[in-house]
Amino acid sequence: MRFLSAPWIVGLDPAVYEKHSRNAISQARHLADAAMQIGGVTVLHPVEANSVFLTLPSYIDNVLQSHGWKYYHFIGGGARFMCSWQTTREDVEALLSDMRAAV
Secondary structure (H helix, E strand, C coil): CHHHHHHHHHHCCHHHHHHHHHHHHHHHHHHHHHHCCCCCCEECCCCCCCEEEEECCHHHHHHHHHCCCCCEECCCCEEEEECCCCCCHHHHHHHHHHHHHHC
16 A cells, blocks of 8 residues: 555655646646637636636537547536646647637
């Protein structure tokens, strides 16, 4: 068991945790800020962590799903996108590119 937990112990170091959480929040903010510029997309809630809540028109939703993007759909039309510690700017830009292409 000790060997399985060793990588997790490093992740609990406050400096490591803050570094990774800063990246996730930064990518989420970038996603929300850029998504607001896409016609028909609205941000439902302020970005306070690593999640972004958007309202997507059906034509954007259909394109994202056909391209394999995974996100949670809420009743009423909202969509939740999550950024992790390993989400890169390129990942976010790829998602935004598919959103823009749908418009």
